Each structure stands twice: as structure tokens, then as C-alpha cells.
Amino acid sequence: IAEKIDAEADKPCESIDGCRMSLYINAGLSAEVELNAEQIGAGVGLYRTEIPFMLRERFPSEQEQVKLYRQVLEAAPSLPITMRTLDVGGDKPLPYFPINEENPFLGWRGIRLTLDHPEIFLVQVRAMLRASVGLSNLQIMLPMISTVCEVQESKRLINQAFYEISDEIAESGQTLNKPKLGIMLEVPSVLYQLPQLAKHVDFFSVGSNDLTQYLLAVDRNNTRVAGLYNSYHPAVLGALYDVVQKANQSQVPVTICGEIAGEPAGALLLMGMGYRRLSMNGFNLRKINWLIRKVTLDECKQLLSLALTSVSQEEVFVHLNQYLETKG
Numbered sequence: 468i469a470e471k472i473d474a475e476a477d478k479p480c481e482s483i484d485g486c487r488m489s490l491y492i493n494a495g496l497s498a499e500v501e502l503n504a505e506q507i508g509a510g511v512g513l514y515r516t517e518i519p520f521m522l523r524e525r526f527p528s529e530q531e532q533v534k535l536y537r538q539v540l541e542a543a544p545s546l547p548i549t550m551r552t553l554d555v556g557g558d559k560p561l562p563y564f565p566i567n568e569e570n571p572f573l574g575w576r577g578i579r580l581t582l583d584h585p586e587i588f589l590v591q592v593r594a595m596l597r598a599s600v601g602l603s604n605l606q607i608m609l610p611m612i613s614t615v616c617e618v619q620e621s622k623r624l625i626n627q628a629f630y631e632i633s634d635e636i637a638e639s640g641q642t643l644n645k646p647k648l649g650i651m652l653e654v655p656s657v658l659y660q661l662p663q664l665a666k667h668v669d670f671f672s673v674g675s676n677d678l679t680q681y682l683l684a685v686d687r688n689n690t691r692v693a694g695l696y697n698s699y700h701p702a703v704l705g706a707l708y709d710v711v712q713k714a715n716q717s718q719v720p721v722t723i724c725g726e727i728a729g730e731p732a733g734a735l736l737l738m739g740m741g742y743r744r745l746s747m748n749g750f751n752l753r754k755i756n757w758l759i760r761k762v763t764l765d766e767c768k769q770l771l772s773l774a775l776t777s778v779s780q781e782e783v784f785v786h787l788n789q790y791l792e793t794k795g
């Protein structure tokens with residue numbers, strides 16, 4: 468089957484009945500982008516900037532960050548590259564910036580931390596902007612947004628960073644484009660504020676990994692409750708369905724970049740819900756492309772309604788497995 472999948476790798480990602488899907492990759496190292504992006508024509512739906520931060524012994528300087536981000540942006544200059552601002556805290560510790568909290572997942576994470584340390588945020592955003600000089604594929608994305616104010620404050624800082632460097636870049640005869648701005652939808656509160664948030668952003672991206680943990684009140688890394696952590700819980704599926712409908716009503720493009728998007732059953736359910744942009748680990752791309760080319764949108768919708776009316780994830784899996792078996 469691997470051969471069959473490879474043979475179709477270059478074919479467009481479209482269902483039998485013509486539903487076109489856009490696939491993107493999740494990455495954290497420039498090499499992943501270099502390997503995957505141009506070759507399969509996918510942009511980057513999520514570049515986790517915290518990965519290079521976690522691999523170092525101190526905060527990378529602005530210059531170091533410029534170099535890093537430039538490599539990523541240049542790896543696929545014609546494709547969108549969505550760089551997420553630093554998302555540390557919770558399960559992603561920085562060895563040189565210890566955070567000790569009783570409830571790290573409900574604590575100082577993502578945008579909360581960087582808005583409390585605007586100097587860290589500004590250095591990173593300036594580095595992204597400098598790295599994008601002469602290119603137009605940078606998109607900036609904010610993690611762990613839970614209020615509209617956080618978006619407004621982040622925008623203010625991004626504008627500040629932009630104007631701080633725009634003169635010097637213009638003087639050197641180069642162009643600096645304003646990147647699109649998006650937010651992660653991964654804290655349940657934002658599900659009820661999409662119209663307000665939509666006024667401030669260019670795109671949404673659903674972080675189903677965190678959304679699952681916060682909806683189900685299950686720490687995604689706690690082995691005692693690991694059995695309860697499941698993105699196929701009918702309630703999580705219901706929330707994901709709700710989000711795509713609301714985002715479409717707000718006319719803001721929405722991607723989904725949590726693990727479920729790169730899983731065969733998950734991708735089909737998401738397609739049935741109305742998602743048309745999925746972002747996943749590079750190694751899942753070909754498989755998902757192959758699978759989507761074997762199904763119809765109607766089948767995905769039927770599968771979705773079975774899943775949404777199930778009482779448990781176990782029942783959801785019974786339906787999904789039955790269907791997937793028919794596709795080999």
C-alpha cells in the first residue's frame with residue numbers, strides 16, 4: 468500500500484466527488500520544511516518556534532532567530548509559512564526559564580507569558596519580520612489566546628515591531644510586507660467569541676490537542692487520566708464542528724493543526740464537518756492525500772453524523788473502523 472500511496476503523492480488532494488482539500492505541514496525544524504514543503508506543494512500550517520528555543524541553553528538572540536526563520540521562509544518562498552509565536556509553559560519547558568506552578572496547563576503559557584514579557588515577544592516578532600524582507604509568505608500566529616484583549620495587545624506589539632524596523636529596511640531599498648495575523652483556537656472560551664475575534668485577525672487555526680484537554684479537563688500528559696484524553700470524544704467532535712461553522716459564518720479562513728487532522732479517520736470527519744485546510748506532520752501528508760482521493764464528501768458527512776450521535780469515543784471508533792476497512 469505504501470507504493471500505491473507514493474504513486475499518487477503528486478495528485479491533487481480532492482475527493483471522488485470533487486471536494487478539494489488543502490494540506491499543510493506542521494514543523495519545528497527548518498529541515499522538516501526543507502524536506503517537505505516544495506516537494507509536495509504544501510505550505511506550513513504550523514511552525515512551532517518553541518522547538519529551537521527548547522534545544523538551546525539560553526534565549527536565541529534576535530540575529531540568531533532571523534537566521535533560523537529566514538531558512539524556513541526561504542525553504543518554500545512561494546508557499547504560506549505560519550509561524551507561531553513562542554508557546555512555552557505547560558508541557559513545553561525552557562531549561563533556562565523555569566516555571567514552577569501547581570497547574571501548569573492552566574497557568575503561565577503561550578501568549579500569556581510573552582505578553583508579560585513583551586521584550587521576548589518583540590525580539591521574536593522583529594526577527595520574523597526581518598527574516599521576511601523581500602518575501603511575502605510569512606504569517607504570524609498567536610498561541611493560547613483566551614480573550615480578545617490578548618489579540619489587541621499582541622497586534623499593538625506587532626505593529627510596534629513593524630514600525631521600529633520599517634524605516635531602516637526601506638532605507639536599504641528593500642521591502643517589508645505586513646504579515647497576515649492569525650490565532651490558535653485551543654482554549655474553549657474563544658469558541659464563544661469568534662465574531663468578536665474575527666474582526667481582529669486574518670485566519671484561525673484550531674489546536675485540537677489543547678482544545679481536547681481543556682474541554683475534557685484532562686491533562687494531556689498525565690498517565691493516570693490518559694485514557695480519558697481523546698479527540699474523538701463526541702463532545703470534542705461537536706466543538707470542532709461548531710467552530711468550523713462559526714468561522715465560516717465570520718468569513719475567516721480556518722485551518723486545523725492538531726493531531727486529529729493527520730489521522731485517517733480524523734481527516735475524514737473534519738472534511739465532513741466542512742474543514743478544507745488540514746495541517747499535519749509531514750509524514751502523514753501522503754497517506755491523508757491518498758485517502759481523501761478514495762472517498763466522497765457525502766460518505767464523510769454520513770460518518771460524521773454517526774460520530775456526533777455516538778455516546779462515547781469507543782462507539783465513534785467502531786463506526787470509523789468499519790468505514791475505513793472498506794477503503795483498504
Ligand code: PEP
Pocket residue numbers: 513515554653673674675676677678724725726
Ligand atoms: C494544539 O494544541 O492542537 C497544537 C497544534 O499546538 P501544540 O500541540 O503545539 O500545543
Ligand code: MG
Pocket residue numbers: 610653674676677
Ligand atoms: Mg496547543
